[in-house]
Amino acid sequence: MSAIEARGLTKIYRTYKKKPGLWGAVRGLFKREYEELRAADDVSFSIEEGECVGFLGPNGAGKTTVLKMLGGLLNPTSGEARVLGHVPWKREDALKRQFSLLMGQKNALWWDLPARESLELNRTIYGIADKEYRDVVENLTALLEVRDKLDVMVRELSLGERMKFELIAALLHAPKVLFLDEPTIGLDVTSQQKVRDFLKHYNRERKIVTMLTSHYMGDIEALCQRVIIIDHGRIFFDGPLSGIIERFASHKILGFTIAETAAPDLAPYGEIMPKVDAQHRIRVARPKVMEICREVMARFPVTDMSVQEPPIEDVIREFFGTAGKPGSVKE
Ligand SMILES: Nc1ncnc2c1ncn2[C@@H]1O[C@H](COP(=O)(O)OP(=O)(O)OP(=O)(O)O)[C@@H](O)[C@H]1O
Numbered sequence: 522m523s524a525i526e527a528r529g530l531t532k533i534y535r536t537y538k539k540k541p542g543l544w545g546a547v548r549g550l551f552k553r554e555y556e557e558l559r560a561a562d563d564v565s566f567s568i569e570e571g572e573c574v575g576f577l578g579p580n581g582a583g584k585t586t587v588l589k590m591l592g593g594l595l596n597p598t599s600g601e602a603r604v605l606g607h608v609p610w611k612r613e614d615a616l617k618r619q620f621s622l623l624m625g626q627k628n629a630l631w632w633d634l635p636a637r638e639s640l641e642l643n644r645t646i647y648g649i650a651d652k653e654y655r656d657v658v659e660n661l662t663a664l665l666e667v668r669d670k671l672d673v674m675v676r677e678l679s680l681g682e683r684m685k686f687e688l689i690a691a692l693l694h695a696p697k698v699l700f701l702d703e704p705t706i707g708l709d710v711t712s713q714q715k716v717r718d719f720l721k722h723y724n725r726e727r728k729i730v731t732m733l734t735s736h737y738m739g740d741i742e743a744l745c746q747r748v749i750i751i752d753h754g755r756i757f758f759d760g761p762l763s764g765i766i767e768r769f770a771s772h773k774i775l776g777f778t779i780a781e782t783a784a785p786d787l788a789p790y791g792e793i794m795p796k797v798d799a800q801h802r803i804r805v806a807r808p809k810v811m812e813i814c815r816e817v818m819a820r821f822p823v824t825d826m827s828v829q830e831p832p833i834e835d836v837i838r839e840f841f842g843t844a845g846k847p848g849s850v851k852e
């Protein structure tokens with residue numbers, strides 16, 4: 522049995538469409554018109570023990586909707602899901618104790634309490650034993666470097682500190698499955714890195730099943746080997762992170778070390794990229810790589826060369842920025 526399974530998971534939001542003006546409102550009393558939006562459309566995947574999967578897609582793609590269904594906050598319109606063998610939206614106690622859903626955009630801590638008391642409340646809710654609780658708080662506050670913030674009111678914490686406590690609260694009961702919806706949103710680079718390192722460490726130690734959304738590719742690259750990409754509610758890629766480059770990158774980066782004092786003019790061969798370690802670099806369309814290599818080497822005294830893949834972040838941006846509606850691709 523997989524840790525997480527989704528089969529044909531579909532969520533249609535119906536929103537009431539109000540006609541403009543007074544007459545629109547009056548007409549609406551008699552005949553309501555609804556707009557339907559397929560936020561998740563026939564979503565299927567399985568995630569195994571110990572996996573950490575990045576869940577990617579542009580704004581409004583349906584990521585949060587899927588996570589909310591898997592976290593039991595939302596009933597699907599149709600389809601099935603199992604988390605550790607349980608149907609999440611039945612909200613059985615046995616499951617509640619085994620997973621956590623953290624939403625970076627929402628606050629789960631008690632705003633007007635010191636962080637410590639907010640955690641205490643979570644302890645009571647989950648019925649965590651005293652010693653276990655103290656050990657976990659000790660350990661996690663040290664790892665995340667917020668021990669000196671335990672007695673600060675949650676609303677007085679910085680965004681980064683608050684997110685760290687959100688994480689601690691989410692991990693208090695040692696869940697086996699973790700859904701993280703943008704855990705690093707709005708954090709500065711240093712805090713982002715801290716949270717990322719922490720999650721990496723935690724994931725390695727605990728082998729906790731994690732599903733993570735983030736608009737920062739750095740998070741995904743640091744934590745996930747596998748990614749699922751969703752757009753308009755439909756999954757169109759599910760496979761290894763490296764597979765994204767193979768499948769979607771239209772360009773490669775060529776680097777040449779050229780033994781010549783005068784600056785070589787590589788502009789006719791490709792788009793000039795910033796130099797790295799005295800290596801001249803150009804961006805070249807994939808099918809032309811061999812041809813361009815040959816031409817450059819024939820024309821300049823090249824002493825070394827490299828062929829590199831573009832950064833995943835660029836590939837994703839390029840893909841969502843220029844492609845039309847994605848076709849259905851599955852690994
Ligand atoms: N409660 C709701 N009622 C109606 N429509 C909704 C509701 N929640 C979300 N939607 C719509 O469903 C679609 C998917 O939203 P969702 O929040 O799942 O996207 P997302 O991938 O998480 O986006 P983001 O990256 O911006 O967080 C969007 O078009 C959104 O406007």
Ligand SMILES: [Mg+2]
Nearest residue numbers: 584585586702
């Ligand atoms: Mg979202």
